[in-house]
Amino acid sequence: MNYHTKNFLLKTFYHLWPKIIFPKAREHFKWNARRVTVDQRKQEMGNDGGDSLKKVDPYAFIRVKNERRTLLTSLNSILPAIKKGVIAYNIAPGEETDGSEKLIEQFCRENPGFIPFHYPYHVEPPNSPKYATGELAFENTLGGYYQATLEQIPKNEWLIKIDVDELFLPQVLAHSFSIPKTEQDIVIYSRLDVVRTSTGQIKIERYLRSGDQWLIFNKDLRFENVVRKRKDGSLFACEHLIKDNSQIPYSPECSILHFMYEKQSREYKGDLSKLENLEDFLKRADPSEFSDELLTLRDMAEHFEKT
Numbered sequence: 001m002n003y004h005t006k007n008f009l010l011k012t013f014y015h016l017w018p019k020i021i022f023p024k025a026r027e028h029f030k031w032n033a034r035r036v037t038v039d040q041r042k043q044e045m046g047n048d049g050g051d052s053l054k055k056v057d058p059y060a061f062i063r064v065k066n067e068r069r070t071l072l073t074s075l076n077s078i079l080p081a082i083k084k085g086v087i088a089y090n091i092a093p094g095e096e097t098d099g100s101e102k103l104i105e106q107f108c109r110e111n112p113g114f115i116p117f118h119y120p121y122h123v124e125p126p127n128s129p130k131y132a133t134g135e136l137a138f139e140n141t142l143g144g145y146y147q148a149t150l151e152q153i154p155k156n157e158w159l160i161k162i163d164v165d166e167l168f169l170p171q172v173l174a175h176s177f178s179i180p181k182t183e184q185d186i187v188i189y190s191r192l193d194v195v196r197t198s199t200g201q202i203k204i205e206r207y208l209r210s211g212d213q214w215l216i217f218n219k220d221l222r223f224e225n226v227v228r229k230r231k232d233g234s235l236f237a238c239e240h241l242i243k244d245n246s247q248i249p250y251s252p253e254c255s256i257l258h259f260m261y262e263k264q265s266r267e268y269k270g271d272l273s274k275l276e277n278l279e280d281f282l283k284r285a286d287p288s289e290f291s292d293e294l295l296t297l298r299d300m301a302e303h304f305e306k307t
Contacts, residue, residue, distance in 0.1 A: 032251070033248050034251055036175075036176070037253060037289070039288065041252065041253060044178070045174075053175070056177050056215075058158035058159050058177065059084050059085045059154070059157055059158070059159045059160070060087070060114070060159070060160055061149060061153060061162065062085060062086065062087045062088065062164060063088045063089075063163075064088065064100050064104060064164055065123070066096075066097060066100055066264065066265075067165055068100045068305060069262050070166075070167075070259055070262050070304055071100055071103055072103055073167065073303045074167055075164065077168045077297070077300060078162060079111070080171075081174040081177070082173065083111075085113070085114050085153075085159075085162070086114070086152040086153055087104045087107070087115070088117040088145070089101045089119065090121075090145060091119075092121055092123075093120070095122070098264070101118070104116050115152065117148075119145050119148055119149070121140055121144070121145075123144070124141060126142060126236045126238055127235075131235075131237035142225060143224050144223075146241075147222065150222075155219065158180070159218050160215045161212070165259050165262055165263060166257065167256065167300050167301065169291070172252055172293075173255065175252070176189070176250075177215070179252070180215065180217070182247075183219060184217070184247045185250065186249040187214065187216075187249060188215075188250070188251060189255055190207070190210065190211050190253075191254065191256035192206075192254060192256065192258065192278075192294070193205040193206045193207075193208065193260060194278065197272060201277055202257070202298045203272055204281045209251070210249075216243065220243065223240065223241055224242060225238075226238060253288070253289050254290050254291075257297045259304075278294065278295070278298055282294065
């Protein structure tokens with residue numbers, strides 16, 4: 001069965017499956033129909049590190065808002081695999097900054113494939129009730145910030161969304177660039193949300209099988225804002241990427257550690273003693289989904305800024 005026939009059958013089966021019947025099973029099919037395992041990645045990379053594979057060459061799509069602590073370590077984690085991109089930073093007049101923009105400009109000077117982009121509008125935070133009322137101008141929303149950044153990347157080029165509170169396995173990124181076969185293909189990366197303790201231990205909070213990092217072709221893309229409801233009933237806003245005629249996404253092995261609580265605006269309020277260490281998690285985790293190479297990201301986290 002050739003690629004196009006298999007793709008057509010998978011997509012047809014998924015879209016004919018009623019959303020109201022067995023919704024969890026439907027989603028499970030979606031995120032497992034195109035799994036890429038650890039062994040598959042290692043086998044295809046081979047002895048030459050994947051140099052013989054045909055790969056796309058994506059632009060990094062990066063937005064930053066006062067994330068100095070993890071910024072450079074995150075960017076350095078992608079450099080072996082990604083050599084170009086746009087790094088947007090958001091500072092509106094009168095807003096305080098932690099100096100992230102200076103680090104970004106220096107990084108772009110040292111890595112000229114990357115371009116800095118200043119977004120000068122105030123962006124309302126996701127928990128603002130103003131999203132639900134519709135009173136915000138588009139440029140003051142998350143969707144507006146994302147759309148402006150997207151417009152800095154050339155059309156008809158591949159791009160990959162990168163968040164700078166995350167560390168990435170470059171060998172998984174490099175292999176994933178060989179996965180797309182057509183412009184309609186999408187790769188969505190999974191991640192571990194983690195908490196770093198005062199002694200440097202990495203604790204696992206949760207695993208997201210379908211994360212919000214993706215590799216996608218920049219054609220007919222646009223962002224809009226959506227308002228969603230949390231389990232406690234509170235509302236929050238987020239940006240939503242719109243792409244017409246997209247396929248069932250490919251899902252590589254876990255390749256990201258997400259250090260969301262390193263941001264000054266966030267604090268983990270749970271009981272750390274109830275969370276499992278990364279090392280213990282990997283000992284019992286599915287080896288087709290989780291590689292011991294993730295431990296190298298634990299070591300990289302030691303280079304986060306201390307203040």
